[in-house]
């Protein structure tokens with residue numbers, strides 16, 4: 001028999017499916033800021049935050065919402081070679097495919113963009129931009145100087161490296177939007193709403209305030225860490241439900257299960 005926890009577990013598989021987007025206080029405010037910045041005459045906008053703070057889902061959401069009003073394109077994980085990137089950009093700008101074995105002539109592309117100025121405004125959302133090297137960023141900057149192409153550059157903020165301090169990411173034209181980890185109230189809403197969207201009412205109700213606090217302590221409000229933790233919690237519940245149902249408390253996820261999951265994922269140590 002299928003355990004009801006199996007469905008709950010699958011709710012927390014990490015994905016950036018915009019149908020699963022949840023309006024939270026912090027995401028709504030970041031969305032507004034980004035939408036507002038995109039309307040301003042800026043060449044580049046910087047979106048940054050730690051991994052797992054919701055940058056990719058936000059970019060996907062804005063691309064989806066604005067696709068009928070603007071020429072907006074989401075570029076996911078960058079290709080390791082610049083050739084592939086420029087092929088993609090070429091296609092977006094000219095609406096034509098370039099033969100596989102030809103290289104994009106960069107200065108011709110810049111001139112092409114200059115001619116588009118005032119006629120078209122193309123918005124490119126560059127995810128994982130920490131993977132673009134200085135040369136690429138310089139080329140991207142030159143294209144943005146045409147003012148026909150605007151870039152939203154999404155960067156991972158890491159503990160030990162301040163990427164924005166790097167020369168090639170510095171410029172006066174940037175507007176910066178920072179995504180942070182969720183607050184306890186946003187994280188609570190995130191977990192509840194995700195479960196409710198899949199009609200898992202009882203399970204949503206079985207996670208009480210005290211449990212949310214423990215989940216928050218472990219994950220510090222990081223959405224990706226939260227997904228991992230909840231997936232593991234429900235995986236454990238599923239195991240007991242199938243094998244030792246007498247041990248399952250359906251009214252409440254016990255703190256003990258959260259702790260076992262936390263231990264398994266290394267959030268706590270023995």
Ligand SMILES: Nc1ncnc2c1ncn2[C@@H]1O[C@H](COP(=O)(O)OP(=O)(O)O)[C@@H](O)[C@H]1O
Nearest residue numbers: 014015021022027051052053054055056057223
């Ligand atoms: N507002 C939100 N609504 C729904 N899911 C979200 C939201 N914010 C973050 N997530 C989820 O959290 C996880 C991490 O988000 P992601 O956009 O991949 O972060 P980043 O790109 O900053 O590393 C993903 O599974 C994503 O679906």
Ligand SMILES: [Mg+2]
Nearest residue numbers: 055056057127
């Ligand atoms: Mg991402």
